[in-house]
Amino acid sequence: MADVVRPDSGQKKHGTVNVRDMFIPAAVIGVLGMFIVPLPTVMLDSLMSINLLISLVILFTVLTIKKPTDFTLFPVSLLLVTVFSLALNVASTKLILTQGARFDGRMIKAFATFVVGSGEMKGLVTGFIIFIVIIIVQALVITKGATRISEVAARFTLDSMPGKQMAIDAEFNSGHIDQKEMLSRKESLQRETDFYGSMDGASKFISGNVIVGIIITVVNILGGIIIGGTLNGENIMTTAGTYVSFAVGDGLISQIPALLISVAMGIVVSRAAATGDLTEQVAHQFSQNARIYAWAGTALFGIGLLPGFPKYVLFPMAALLGFYSFRVGQARKKKANFDDMMAKTADIKKAKEEPAEASHLEPLDPFSLELGFGLIPLVDKDKGAELLERVQGVRRQTALDLGIMIPKIRIIDNMLLGSSEYCFKIRGVDVGKGSIRMGYYLCINPGTVKEELPGEKTKDPAFGLPALWVSEDKRDEAERAGYTVVDPPSIIATHLTEIIKRHASEILDRQATKAILDGLRKDYSAVVDEAVSPLNQRSDNLLVLGDVQKVLQGLLKEQVSIRNMVSIMEALADFCHLTKDTRFLIEKSRQALGSQICLQYSDDDRRLHVLTLDPALEQKVMESRAQNNSGESFAALEPNLHKAWISALTRSVSAVRKQGYMPVVLCSESARYLVKTAMDRELPEVAVISVPEIVQDFTVESIGVIRLE
Numbered sequence: 065m066a067d068v069v070r071p072d073s074g075q076k077k078h079g080t081v082n083v084r085d086m087f088i089p090a091a092v093i094g095v096l097g098m099f100i101v102p103l104p105t106v107m108l109d110s111l112m113s114i115n116l117l118i119s120l121v122i123l124f125t126v127l128t129i130k131k132p133t134d135f136t137l138f139p140v141s142l143l144l145v146t147v148f149s150l151a152l153n154v155a156s157t158k159l160i161l162t163q164g165a166r167f168d169g170r171m172i173k174a175f176a177t178f179v180v181g182s183g184e185m186k187g188l189v190t191g192f193i194i195f196i197v198i199i200i201v202q203a204l205v206i207t208k209g210a211t212r213i214s215e216v217a218a219r220f221t222l223d224s225m226p227g228k229q230m231a232i233d234a235e236f237n238s239g240h241i242d243q244k245e246m247l248s249r250k251e252s253l254q255r256e257t258d259f260y261g262s263m264d265g266a267s268k269f270i271s272g273n274v275i276v277g278i279i280i281t282v283v284n285i286l287g288g289i290i291i292g293g294t295l296n297g298e299n300i301m302t303t304a305g306t307y308v309s310f311a312v313g314d315g316l317i318s319q320i321p322a323l324l325i326s327v328a329m330g331i332v333v334s335r336a337a338a339t340g341d342l343t344e345q346v347a348h349q350f351s352q353n354a355r356i357y358a359w360a361g362t363a364l365f366g367i368g369l370l371p372g373f374p375k376y377v378l379f380p381m382a383a384l385l386g387f388y389s390f391r392v393g394q395a396r397k398k399k400a401n402f403d404d405m406m407a408k409t410a411d412i413k414k415a416k417e418e419p420a421e422a423s424h425l426e427p428l429d430p431f432s433l434e435l436g437f438g439l440i441p442l443v444d445k446d447k448g449a450e451l452l453e454r455v456q457g458v459r460r461q462t463a464l465d466l467g468i469m470i471p472k473i474r475i476i477d478n479m480l481l482g483s484s485e486y487c488f489k490i491r492g493v494d495v496g497k498g499s500i501r502m503g504y505y506l507c508i509n510p511g512t513v514k515e516e517l518p519g520e521k522t523k524d525p526a527f528g529l530p531a532l533w534v535s536e537d538k539r540d541e542a543e544r545a546g547y548t549v550v551d552p553p554s555i556i557a558t559h560l561t562e563i564i565k566r567h568a569s570e571i572l573d574r575q576a577t578k579a580i581l582d583g584l585r586k587d588y589s590a591v592v593d594e595a596v597s598p599l600n601q602r603s604d605n606l607l608v609l610g611d612v613q614k615v616l617q618g619l620l621k622e623q624v625s626i627r628n629m630v631s632i633m634e635a636l637a638d639f640c641h642l643t644k645d646t647r648f649l650i651e652k653s654r655q656a657l658g659s660q661i662c663l664q665y666s667d668d669d670r671r672l673h674v675l676t677l678d679p680a681l682e683q684k685v686m687e688s689r690a691q692n693n694s695g696e697s698f699a700a701l702e703p704n705l706h707k708a709w710i711s712a713l714t715r716s717v718s719a720v721r722k723q724g725y726m727p728v729v730l731c732s733e734s735a736r737y738l739v740k741t742a743m744d745r746e747l748p749e750v751a752v753i754s755v756p757e758i759v760q761d762f763t764v765e766s767i768g769v770i771r772l773e
Contacts, residue, residue: 092144098151102158105169111152112171112317118145119321119328126328133255138332139262145325146273153280153318160310161287167310176313195281195312198319203274209330225257263333277319284311354393361385428492430471431571433560438483438502442553443475451475454557462564466620467627468572468580470564486556488563490570496563498525500552505539507532507547514546526559569617577613584629591630595637607640611649618650622740622751624661631656647697647737655733655756662762665728665751671763673723674730674753675716677739678771681709685742686735699742708772710746716770717750725767728753 103111122141129135160167232241232249241249288307361382368378433455435442442451452475459470481487488496499522507517508524508531519532534542534549542549550558564571585592597606615636616626626632635656636649643649654661666672677685690700701709717727729752731739736754743750758764 095144095148095151098155102162103155105159105167108152108155108159108169109171111148112156115145115149115152115321116317118148119324123324123328126331132332133252133259135332136255136259138329139259142325142329145321149273149318149321150276153277153314156314156318157280157284157287160284160307160314161291164288164291164306171317172310172313174313175316176309192308192312195315195319198316198323199274199278222257222261225253228253263329273322274319277315277322280318281311281315284314352396354389354396357385357389357392361389429474429489430491430573432474432476432489433556434476434478434481434487434489436481436483436485437477437479439486439500439552440477441502442556450553451556454553455560458557458560458564462561462568464627465625466565466568467625467629468568468576468620470571471576473560488560490567495567496525496559498555498559500555501533502552504533504535504552505542506550506552506555507534507542508550510546510548512546517542517545517547525555526562565623568620572613572617572620574609574613577616578609580616580626580629581609581612584633588630588633591633591637595633595640605641607636607644611640611644611646612636614646615649615653618646619653619657623664624654624657628657628660651733651736651754654754658757658759659761661753661757662759665726665753666762667725669763670761671765672728672730672758673720673725673765673767674728675720675768675770676766677729677731677735678769681712681770681772682731682735682739685709685738688742689738697738697741699738701742705772706742709742712770712772713743713747713750716768717747720767723767727751729770730755730758730764730766 098111122138122145125135126138156169156172159169160172229250232246232253285307288311361384364378364385365382367373368375368382455473455475459473463469478487482499484501485497485499487494501520504520506522506524507519508529509516517532517534517538519534519538522531522533523529524531532542532547539549581592581596595607596612597603597608602608615632619626619632632653635653639649639652662670662672684705685699685701688699688701688705689697691697713729720727727747727750729739729750731752731754733754733756736752740752743752
C-alpha cells in the first residue's frame with residue numbers, strides 16, 4: 065500500500081516540482097543565455113537595476129552580520145553576481161554596437177548624462193577620466209587589498225586548523241566539554257576554514273571583473289568608432305561622442321555594483337578577528353577617548369586661522385568636534401563613576417586575592433542582598449541611597465519585634481542576575497528572589513479595589529499577591545482606585561522583613577546567642593549564671609551555649625519574639641535542672657511568654673478566637689509521635705489520615721479567615737508541638753498555642769472545631 069504524505073508534513077511527493085527549488089537553476093540558465101540571446105532595452109534596464117539592488121543588499125548584509133562566517137553564501141554570491149554583471153555587459157555591448165545612436169537604454173543614458181553631460185568633447189574627456197579613476201581605485205586599492213587579505217586569512221586559517229583541532233580534542237579528553245560540544249566546535253572550525261578558503265578564490269572573480277570591465281569599455285569605444293565611421297559613414301567626431309558616452313555609461317552601471325561588492329568583500333575579510341555588529345563596534349571603539357576629538361577640533365580651528373582657508377567650513381567643524389568631545393567625555397566619566405560605584409558597593413575583590421589552596425578562606429556572609437545591574441542606582445549615595453536607609457530601618461525594627469539584631473546586610477552586585485532582579489542569601493544560600501521595574505510602582509490589590517487599572521501583571525515578591533506595575537504618572541490614579549502603591553525601595557524592604565521573619569532561626573547562630581547572653585549578664589547575671597555554664601561545659605544542672613541557641617531558634621521558628629530574654633532565661637533556670645530536652649524547654653519558655661503570645665493573636669478586646677481539636681483527632685496526632693535521627697519528635701500520620709487532617713484544617717482555616725480572624729489552633733501542652741509539625745509543611749502560617757500559654761487577662765472564644773469527616 066502506498067504511503068500517504070500529508071500536505072503539511074514537510075515531505076515531497078515523488079514527481080512533484082517545487083517552484084522555489086527551480087528558481088536558482090532557472091536564474092543561472094537565464095544569465096548564461098544573456099550571453100547569446102539579445103535583450104530588449106526595457107529588460108536590460110530592469111536587469112541593471114536588479115544588479116544594483118543585489119549589490120546594495122549584499123553590502124548592507126555584510127555591515128549587519130555579527131561575524132564573517134554568518135554569511136557563508138558570500139563566496140557563491142560573488143560568483144553569481146560577477147557572472148550576472150558580465151552577462152549584462154555583453155548584452156549592453158551588443159545593443160550599443162548594433163543600434164548606435166538609436167540605442168535608448170535608460171539606465172546607461174542616465175549614467176552617461178550624469179557624468180559626461182550633453183556630449184561635448186570636454187564632457188566626454190572628463191567623463192572618461194572619471195571612469196578610469198573609478199576603475200583604478202577599485203582595481204589597485206580596494207580589490208587588490210581585499211584579495212591580499214583573503215589570501216593571508218586563508219593561509220593562516222588552514223595553518224592553524226590542526227592546532228585548534230588538537231585543542232578541542234584535549235578539552236574533550238580532559239572532560240571539560242562533552243561530545244556534543246566537541247562536534248559543534250569542530251563543525252564551526254571546519255565552516256570557518258571552508259569560508260576563508262572559498263573567499264581566497266572568490267576574490268579573483270572581482271579582480272577579473274575589473275579587468276574585463278576595462279576591456280569591454282575599450283571595445284565599445286573602438287568598435288563603435290569602426291562601425292559608425294567606417295561601415296555607416298558617419299562623422300568621426302559625432303560617432304566618437306556617441307559611443308564614448310554610451311561606453312562610459314555602460315562601464316559605470318557595471319562597475320558601481322562591482323565597487324559595492326568589492327567594498328563588501330573587503331569588510332568581510334578584514335573583520336576576521338572581530339565579532340558583533342559593525343555599527344556597534346564603530347560606535348564603541350571611536351568613543352574611547354574624548355581628547356582625540358578635542359585635539360582634532362583644535363587643529364582644524366588653527367588651520368582656519370591661516371589666510372586663504374575657508375573659515376566658514378573649518379570653524380563649524382571644529383565646534384562640532386569640540387561638542388562631540390565634551391559629550392564623549394561626559395559619557396566616559398559617567399561610566400567611570402558607575403564602575404567605581406559598583407566596585408565600592410560590591411566590595412568583593414581585594415588587591416590580592418588569596419589562592420584557592422589558602423588555609424584561611426573568608427567565611428560566607430551571614431546575610432547578603434545581591435542586586436542586578438539595573439538596581440545599582442538604589443544604593444547610589446549621589447541619588448539618596450534610599451534602599452540603604454530602608455535596610456537599616458528594617459534591621460532596627462527587627463531587633464524590636466523579634467529581639468535579635470540582624471548582622472550587617474552586605475549589599476553587592478551580581479552580574480549573573482537579570483538587570484532588574486535581586487536576591488537574598490543567608491550564608492550563600494538563596495532564600496528569596498524578586499524583580500523590580502525601575503521607574504514604576506507596584507500596585508497591590510488589598511481586596512478593596514473599585515476598578516482595575518491597565519498595567520503589567522505580576523506578583524508581589526514578599527507575599528505572592530497579584531499586583532500590577534504602573535508608571536509614575538498613574539500613581540495617584542491607582543491610589544484613588546484603592547490599590548496599595550509601593551515604590552521599589554519599599555518592595556525590597558518589605559520582602560526583606562518577611563525573609564527575616566521566616567528565617568530568623570537560621571540567622572541566629574552561636575555567636576549571636578553569646579552576644580545576647582553577654583549583654584543580658586551585665587544587668588541580670590544571676591538568672592544567666594543559674595541556667596548557663598560559665599565555662600560552657602556540660603553538666604547535669606546547667607545548659608551550654610548550644611542548648612540556649614536551640615531554644616531560641618525554636619521560639620523564632622514559630623514567630624515568637626525573644627526580646628523578653630529575662631523571662632526565657634528564668635524558665636530555663638527553673639527547668640534545666642530537671643531535663644535538657646530542648647522541646648520541653650521551648651514549651652516552658654513559651655508558657656513564660658504567655659502574655660506576649662496571647663497579645664500577638666488577640667483582638668483589641670484581648671479576646672482570642674481559636675479553633676479547637678476534636679479530642680479523638682488530637683489523640684491520633686499524639687499517637688503518631690516519631691523521632692528523627694537527631695532525637696526530635698514529630699507527627700507521622702498515615703498518608704490517608706494526614707490528607708484528611710489537612711483537608712479538615714484547610715476548611716476550618718478558610719472559615720476563620722472569612723470572619724476576619726487570624727487562624728489560631730488551641731490544644732493541650734503535650735500535643736501542641738506535634739500538631740504544629742503535622743501542619744507546618746502545608747499551612748505554616750497557622751499558629752498553634754497550648755492551654756498553659758493563655759494567661760488570665762485574655763478571654764478565649766472557640767469559633768470552630770477541627771474534626772475528620
